[in-house]
Amino acid sequence: MKEARPAIHVRKGKVLRCPVCRRPRDSEYRPFCSARCRDVDLSRWLDGSYSVPVIESEDDGQGEG
Numbered sequence: 107m108k109e110a111r112p113a114i115h116v117r118k119g120k121v122l123r124c125p126v127c128r129r130p131r132d133s134e135y136r137p138f139c140s141a142r143c144r145d146v147d148l149s150r151w152l153d154g155s156y157s158v159p160v161i162e163s164e165d166d167g168q169g170e171g
């Protein structure tokens with residue numbers, strides 16, 4: 107059986123989002139979605155209380171048996 111290949115390649119990956127509000131970012135204000143979020147992030151840096159989100163990796167140590 108013949109299968110038609112898609113003309114376009116669907117990119118599988120993470121969508122770059124605004125680090126402030128997690129909305130799809132705008133190329134105009136990258137890496138943010140708007141000038142507002144850009145200022146918010148900047149103020150955080152200036153304030154010195156910028157916290158990097160920690161990604162917790164769940165260890166699936168499920169024993170068998």
Ligand SMILES: [Zn+2]
Pocket residue numbers: 124125126127128129138139140143
């Ligand atoms: Zn934003």
